[in-house]
Amino acid sequence: MKTKSKVFIFSLFLILIFTTPTLLAVETQFTKESNIFDQGETLIAKISGNFIDRITTENILFYQDHVRIPITYDVKKINDNFYIYSLLLNKPSGNYSLRINDVEYIEGLKITDAEIRMNFTITSETADFYVTPGVVESNDDFFLKLRSLGGATTKVKIDSQDAFTHNSSVELTSGGTKNVNFFINDSEKILREITLSSENTTYTIPVLAGNPKTPFSNKALSFKFEPNTIDVSFATNSEATRIIYIVNNNDEDIEDISLSLSSSLKDYATITPSKIENLKAGETEKVEISFESSEISASISGDVIASSNTSTTYLSISLNFIPDYVPSEDDKDTESIITTCSQLRGSICASQEVCSEDTIPTKDGLCCPSSASCEGITKSNTGKWIGWGIILLVIVFLAYFFKKYKKARPSKDLLSVAKGKN
Numbered sequence: 001m002k003t004k005s006k007v008f009i010f011s012l013f014l015i016l017i018f019t020t021p022t023l024l025a026v027e028t029q030f031t032k033e034s035n036i037f038d039q040g041e042t043l044i045a046k047i048s049g050n051f052i053d054r055i056t057t058e059n060i061l062f063y064q065d066h067v068r069i070p071i072t073y074d075v076k077k078i079n080d081n082f083y084i085y086s087l088l089l090n091k092p093s094g095n096y097s098l099r100i101n102d103v104e105y106i107e108g109l110k111i112t113d114a115e116i117r118m119n120f121t122i123t124s125e126t127a128d129f130y131v132t133p134g135v136v137e138s139n140d141d142f143f144l145k146l147r148s149l150g151g152a153t154t155k156v157k158i159d160s161q162d163a164f165t166h167n168s169s170v171e172l173t174s175g176g177t178k179n180v181n182f183f184i185n186d187s188e189k190i191l192r193e194i195t196l197s198s199e200n201t202t203y204t205i206p207v208l209a210g211n212p213k214t215p216f217s218n219k220a221l222s223f224k225f226e227p228n229t230i231d232v233s234f235a236t237n238s239e240a241t242r243i244i245y246i247v248n249n250n251d252e253d254i255e256d257i258s259l260s261l262s263s264s265l266k267d268y269a270t271i272t273p274s275k276i277e278n279l280k281a282g283e284t285e286k287v288e289i290s291f292e293s294s295e296i297s298a299s300i301s302g303d304v305i306a307s308s309n310t311s312t313t314y315l316s317i318s319l320n321f322i323p324d325y326v327p328s329e330d331d332k333d334t335e336s337i338i339t340t341c342s343q344l345r346g347s348i349c350a351s352q353e354v355c356s357e358d359t360i361p362t363k364d365g366l367c368c369p370s371s372a373s374c375e376g377i378t379k380s381n382t383g384k385w386i387g388w389g390i391i392l393l394v395i396v397f398l399a400y401f402f403k404k405y406k407k408a409r410p411s412k413d414l415l416s417v418a419k420g421k422n
Contacts, residue, residue, distance in 0.1 A: 025049065025107050028118050031204045035120040040089050040149040041127035042203060044134040045098060045118055047082040050106040055082045057263045061099045062086065069096075070298040074264050076135045078191060078208045085134025089299040093124040128154045128201040129172055132301050132316065133262075136207040139189070143179045144205065145229065145316045146196070148172035156198050163192040164209075177229055179316065184209055222250040223257070223279060225287070225306065225315040226343040232291060232318070235325040240291045243337040244315065245284040245344060245360070246276070246306060254279045257308045259287065265302035268292055268319060282371045284344060284360060293321040341367035349374035 026049035037043055047055065055075055062071045073086035084098065100116040107114070129148050136142055148154045154172040164182040172178060182194070189210030196203045226245050234240045248254055257276040261269055270290045279285055289304065304315040339362050341348055346367040349355050354377055355368035368374050 026105055026116055028116065030118070030120065031206070032202070035118070036123060037088055037120060038123050038125045038127040038201065039091060039093070040087070040130055041201065042130045042132065042134045043084075043086045043088055043098075043120065044203070044205070045084045046206075047084070047100070047116065048080070051082075052104040052106065052111065053102075055084075055100060055103055059100050059103050060084060061101065063097045063099060064091070064094055065096075070294065070296060072264055072299060072301045074133065074135075074262060074302070076137055078135070078137060078206060083135040083206055085132075087130055087132065087299065087301055088122055088127075089130070090297070091122055093122050096120050096122060125200075126150065128198040129156060131196055131203050131205065133303070134203070134205060136194075136205065136209060138184075138207075138209045138312065140312050141181065141183045142209065142312075143181045143228075143314065144194070144196070145177060145179050146170065146172060147177045147318075148175055150174065154198050156196055159195045159197075160192065160207075163207075164194070177231070179228060182207075182209075186210055222311045223248045223254055223306070223308070224313045225304070226284075226339050228314070229316045230289075230318070230338065231320075233320040233322055233325060234291070234293055234327065236293050236297060236321045236323050237295045238293050240293075241336070242289050242291070243339070244287050244289070245339045246279070246287055246313075247284050247344060248279045248281055251281055253281055254308050254310075257306055259304060259306050261304060262302035264300060265304075265317060265319075268294070268300055269302075269304075269317070271304055282369075284369070289317075291319060293319070297321055297323055337361060337363050340364050345370040346372075347374060352377055 026047065028045065028047050031044040031046060053059075054077065057073070057075055060073060060075060062069050062073070069091070071086055071091070072089070073084060075082055075084045077083075086098070096119070098118040098120070102113055103116070104111055104113045106112075126149050128150050129146050132145050136144070146156060151174050153174065155169055156172060157169045158166055158180060160166065160182070162185065164185055166180060166182045170178050170180055187210055189208060192207050192209065194205040194207055196205065224247055226247050230242055230244070232240060232242060246257070255278050257279060259271050259274050259276070261271060268291060270292075272288045272290075273285075276285050287304075298319075298321045300319040300321075302317055304317065306313050306315070341360075341362045341364050344360065344362065344367055346360065346362075346369045348365050349359075349368050353374040355366075355372050356375055357369060357372035359366035359368055361367070
């Protein structure tokens with residue numbers, strides 16, 4: 001009997017030794033089938049395990065061979081997994097690694113903070129397009145930003161297995177950018193996937209989304225940024241400012257809109273204001289974003305997030321830090337308003353017109369908002385009366401002068417003049 005008990009305990013010990021480490025070890029994988037990526041592609045990685053600490057952007061490093069490199073990335077926790085996405089822009093072909101340091105997790109029967117490493121390769125080929133963000137968590141409708149990296153028009157097919165309402169495909173012109181809107185069909189917030197595919201590039205985007213308050217509403221966002229994308233190129237170790245507007249398209253006032261930056265932009269951007277107490281129906285609010293570049297060449301992407309109690313919208317930003325960059329004539333001002341009047345649904349009044357409300361400074365001039373109208377300038381009759389008054393004074397003066405001259409001049413006998421007499 002004792003022998004059987006010992007055998008059972010020993011067997012249980014062996015099971016714990018050989019299975020527990022497997023169950024509790026950290027598992028890493030890329031969302032695509034291989035660890036080979038094209039240049040410019042969006043890398044998406046999934047890390048699973050029993051983590052004691054939360055993985056933050058400060059714990060994540062990227063290396064080319066053994067040299068640390070700057071790169072655009074972000075991390076999100078969805079359920080019990082961590083997802084990291086990164087844009088492989090301006091990265092040459094070669095061997096790379098994603099490393100996670102200073103994070104405690106359970107491995108086997110012990111707690112460790114050993115480095116987690118994921119090796120990958122970048123080829124000499126260029127991806128058809130990139131997508132950002134590479135992971136989505138949302139309680140409301142959202143969008144994905146797609147940008148073409150090829151030299152020709154790229155058709156991208158979109159599939160979400162009826163989880164969302166969206167376009168079935170979009171076409172990207174060479175170097176062009178498009179935002180694809182997704183409207184939530186389900187009130188249940190569960191993990192789903194969106195597939196984006198072109199001829200040579202495919203992405204599988206993890207999405208945790210659902211709206212328990214509004215199961216489905218295919219409507220425009222109640223407020224939004226204009227424009228909703230910014231691409232800024234400027235020299236390394238320099239500063240720039242961009243001014244855009246946030247527009248309330250709702251029929252009611254919106255209160256307590258908070259504005260924040262995604263983690264990838266926090267070291268390079270400052271947004272003012274950080275909160276809008278009240279945005280009245282149909283009105284706009286100026287938003288100023290100040291940028292400060294790094295000392296080395298880099299490409300950074302991220303979002304400005306504007307959130308209220310009822311809705312959330314995004315401003316997608318791409319930054320390019322280029323050594324010895326010389327801006328074009330249109331971009332030489334360090335402070336630039338990039339919103340056009342047409343984006344605000346307004347109009348530029350003609351020279352003989354005036355706006356019925358206060359105008360808004362835009363890229364193409366003072367904009368009369370959509371809630372107002374351009375009206376003809378009413379001409380005053382004062383100028384006419386002044387003119388006629390001056391003419392009348394001239395006439396009176398001339399009449400007085402001729403009358404006085406006539407009295408002062410002696411009369412002459414015309415017959416005497418004819419006879420030669422004075």
